[in-house]
Amino acid sequence: MMNSLLKDKGQLLFEDQWPLMRGTIRKLLQQVPVSRAEWQDLFWSIHSVCLWDDKGPPKVYQALQTDILEFIGHAQKEVMSHEDDEALLKAYISEWRKFFAQCSYLPMPFNSLESALMGKSSTTNSQAKKLHTEESIVRKLMLDSWNHHIFASIKHRLQTAAMKLVLAERNGEAFDSQLVIGVRESYVNLCSDPEDRLKIYRENFERAYMETTEAFYRSKAPEYLQQNGVQNYMRYAEMKLKEEEHRAKRYLETYSGSVQAFLSDDLNYIEFHFQLLDCCVNVLVTAFKETILAECPDMIKAGETERLGQMFHLLDRVPNGINPMLEYLEKHIISQGLADMVASAEVITQDCEKYVEALLALFRRFSDLVHRAFSDDPRFLTSRDKAFKFVVNDTTVFGLELSTRLKGQGGKPLPESKCPELLANYCDMLLRKTPLSRKLTPDEIESRLRDVLLVLKYVQNKDVFMRYHKAHLTRRLILDTSSDYEKEENMVEW
Numbered sequence: 001m002m003n004s005l006l007k008d009k010g011q012l013l014f015e016d017q018w019p020l021m022r023g024t025i026r027k028l029l030q031q032v033p034v035s036r037a038e039w040q041d042l043f044w045s046i047h048s049v050c051l052w053d054d055k056g057p058p059k060v061y062q063a064l065q066t067d068i069l070e071f072i073g074h075a076q077k078e079v080m081s082h083e084d085d086e087a088l089l090k091a092y093i094s095e096w097r098k099f100f101a102q103c104s105y106l107p108m109p110f111n112s113l114e115s116a117l118m119g120k121s122s123t124t125n126s127q128a129k130k131l132h133t134e135e136s137i138v139r140k141l142m143l144d145s146w147n148h149h150i151f152a153s154i155k156h157r158l159q160t161a162a163m164k165l166v167l168a169e170r171n172g173e174a175f176d177s178q179l180v181i182g183v184r185e186s187y188v189n190l191c192s193d194p195e196d197r198l199k200i201y202r203e204n205f206e207r208a209y210m211e212t213t214e215a216f217y218r219s220k221a222p223e224y225l226q227q228n229g230v231q232n233y234m235r236y237a238e239m240k241l242k243e244e245e246h247r248a249k250r251y252l253e254t255y256s257g258s259v260q261a262f263l264s265d266d267l268n269y270i271e272f273h274f275q276l277l278d279c280c281v282n283v284l285v286t287a288f289k290e291t292i293l294a295e296c297p298d299m300i301k302a303g304e305t306e307r308l309g310q311m312f313h314l315l316d317r318v319p320n321g322i323n324p325m326l327e328y329l330e331k332h333i334i335s336q337g338l339a340d341m342v343a344s345a346e347v348i349t350q351d352c353e354k355y356v357e358a359l360l361a362l363f364r365r366f367s368d369l370v371h372r373a374f375s376d377d378p379r380f381l382t383s384r385d386k387a388f389k390f391v392v393n394d395t396t397v398f399g400l401e402l403s404t405r406l407k408g409q410g411g412k413p414l415p416e417s418k419c420p421e422l423l424a425n426y427c428d429m430l431l432r433k434t435p436l437s438r439k440l441t442p443d444e445i446e447s448r449l450r451d452v453l454l455v456l457k458y459v460q461n462k463d464v465f466m467r468y469h470k471a472h473l474t475r476r477l478i479l480d481t482s483s484d485y486e487k488e489e490n491m492v493e494w
Contacts, residue, residue, distance in 0.1 A: 012052040014059040017045045021060075022067065028106050029071045031098055042109045050112040057116035064110075064138070068145050075099065076150045085161035086179065092150075092158060093182035099146060100189055107138035114138070140192040147190050147200070158183050159204060163212045166251065170216055170243075180251050188253045201253060206272055209252065210279055213244065217283040225288060230295045234310045237284040241317075244280050248273060281317045289315065293324050300332045300369070308373035326383045329370075333387035337362050338394060349418065352425040353436065356448075359419075359455050363388055389458040393417045420459050423452050424468030432472075432481050 024042045027034050034042075049056035075095040082088040107114075114137055151158075162183040165175045187201035217240065225233040252272070285292070292311060299308050308325075315321035340362060341348065348355035366384050374380040395417055429436050430445050430452075437445060459465060476482040 012048040014049050014053050014056045014063075017049050018060070018063055021045045022063070025064065025067055025106070026071075028102055029067065029099075031102065039109075043111075046109050047112040050116040057113055060110075060113055061117065061137075061141075065141055065145065068142055069149065072099070072145055072149050076153075079150065079154070085157070085164065086176075088154070089158065089161050089165075089179045089183060092154070093179065093186070095150075096146075096186050097182070099142070100186075103139050103142050103189075106142065107136040110136070110138045135194055143190055143192045147192075151186065151190060155204060158186075159208045162205075163208055166209070166247070167212065167216060169247070177250065184251060184253060198253065202272070206252065210272075210276055213276065214279050214283055217280065218287075221284055221287065225291070230292055231307055233288070234292065234307070234314055237314055238310060240284060241277070241280055245277065248276055252276075277317075285314050285321070286318050289318060289321060296325055296328045297332070300328055303369060305369065305372035309375070312374050312377070322379065326379060329380060330383045330387040333362075333366050333384060334390050337366075337388065337391035338396070341391065341394070349422075352422040353429065355419075355422045356426045356452060356455065359392065360451055362391065363454070385458070389460070392419050392455065392458040393460045417460070419455070420461060420465035421468050423456055423459070424465050424472060427452055427469060428472035428476070432476050 021042055024034055024038045026032075027038070046060060049060060053059075079088065079091045079095055082091050117137060162180045165177075165180050168175050169177070184201070184205055187205040188198060191197050191200040193199055221233075221237070224236055228236070292315065296308070296311060299311070312322060312325065315325065341358065344354075344358060348358050366388065370376060370380045370384050427449065430440075430448055431437070440448070456462065456465060
């Protein structure tokens with residue numbers, strides 16, 4: 001048998017086998033069906049030449065490259081024959097998809113060539129499968145050839161045409177979105193660098209997408225704001241930001257390849273996705289932040305919760321964008337709260353029940369504003385608390401002379417809010433046998449006591465409250481006028 005193989009060795013040289021291989025290779029490139037026998041013979045011929053012809057592997061590679069370039073040349077003529085951008089896109093995508101489909105099939109028979117050129121063994125199925133992946137030198141040859149001879153010469157034209165279609169969509173015009181997706185697929189799959197498979201796509205398609213997006217809104221946004229005003233512009237900006245998020249998911253690459261590629265490429269996509277959204281936020285929101293914020297104080301005063309919510313969602317995308325809104329809310333609560341308290345000062349200073357009710361009404365009103373406009377966002381709740389605390393502890397309306405004195409101020413007493421005293425008096429009315437406590441049910445009394453504790457949370461000097469509360473408690477116990485001893489105990493626990 002060995003003698004027979006040596007005898008046939010002369011017939012296994014490249015020059016003898018290439019004409020047989022070439023016909024099948026051309027069929028594969030042209031997507032012409034090949035028979036099972038032709039497919040198997042191609043495997044055997046390549047293996048035989050690489051095994052028996054010492055100079056066979058580089059000759060096979062060179063001849064394969066020539067045929068690939070010849071096929072690409074015909075595809076290039078077909079693509080370049082179109083002057084219209086849309087026709088060019090359609091022709092390019094059609095030729096590219098046919099060619100790219102063969103990038104997965106044509107490398108398969110060249111396992112032996114891969115082993116010969118790279119010095120690898122080709123004995124196991126797992127290794128053979130690995131050679132059929134994107135690391136194949138035949139696949140790399142195909143992609144690099146397409147890149148250098150077709151794509152490099154028209155990529156800017158393809159890119160410009162694709163961006164024009166995206167622009168048309170932004171302007172509400174109808175177009176075939178598959179043309180943009182097809183160009184993107186070409187950018188994504190052309191790079192043969194295993195370390196950075198999305199390099200070509202990222203440096204060209206993504207960059208162009210970002211630049212055209214920014215240019216579009218930098219032109220359109222000021223015009224829309226000037227013609228439609230701030231309130232309509234906020235709706236416009238929010239709508240466009242959502243549109244661009246959906247558009248990015250449709251036209252930009254997410255990830256591809258193996259698990260490792262998935263992790264790295266997906267992180268790249270997430271990073272670019274945030275960069276794109278930041279770009280949109282900059283041109284749609286940040287550029288007009290001061291103009292938008294100028295409307296905020298009047299909206300708060302008018303209680304326009306829906307529009308305040310729109311403003312909040314927009315400006316929250318900008319670093320520290322809502323800080324002025326927080327300040328406006330605090331100022332409004334303080335000014336409105338003090339104004340209401342001053343307006344009814346004569347009544348509430350003489351009637352602790354009216355005083356507590358007035359404070360609770362303010363708290364609920366401002367809490368409702370924060371809830372409906374800002375969805376109880378913790379930052380706005382904090383601003384509400386700071387402002388309400390200021391109102392509760394205000395000394396201009398309710399001053400109280402205490403024995404505590406400031407150091408270094410000539411013995412002048414430190415003024416305190418009268419709030420703690422009035423809260424303690426109100427608790428006494430609820431816990432003592434009074435006309436008020438008699439007309440209320442136990443549940444109603446408990447509810448009102450909890451309201452007192454809610455206000456007490458904002459009192460700066462709680463010692464004053466405790467002083468009056470203890471005095472009232474002592475008197476109730478001595479005179480046996482407590483209406484409910486269980487609630488007396490509960491007050492201590494609460």
